[in-house]
Amino acid sequence: MAKKKENISFEEALQQLEEITRSLESGELTLDDSIQAYEKGMELKKICTSILESAEKKLEYIKKQEDGSVSVEPIPEKEQDALF
Numbered sequence: 001m002a003k004k005k006e007n008i009s010f011e012e013a014l015q016q017l018e019e020i021t022r023s024l025e026s027g028e029l030t031l032d033d034s035i036q037a038y039e040k041g042m043e044l045k046k047i048c049t050s051i052l053e054s055a056e057k058k059l060e061y062i063k064k065q066e067d068g069s070v071s072v073e074p075i076p077e078k079e080q081d082a083l084f
Contacts, residue, residue, distance in 0.1 A: 013048050014044075020040060
């Protein structure tokens with residue numbers, strides 16, 4: 001089973017997910033092993049998605065004001081969707 005959500009990095013989860021994908025694509029797993037691998041993969045996908053969503057919320061951009069000053073603001077959600 002995957003490490004607890006708070007103890008696994010995005011990179012680790014993605015690496016494990018890639019390994020599971022290769023195992024499933026090889027066709028060498030038994031049906032039971034394939035089902036277990038699929039379930040673990042879905043768990044890892046949720047972890048990756050959660051980490052990515054958290055990162056998206058933290059995105060900021062630099063905005064130049066009319067007076068020439070610069071401010072840092074969150075990227076509006078409608079613009080975030082265009083980025084991803």
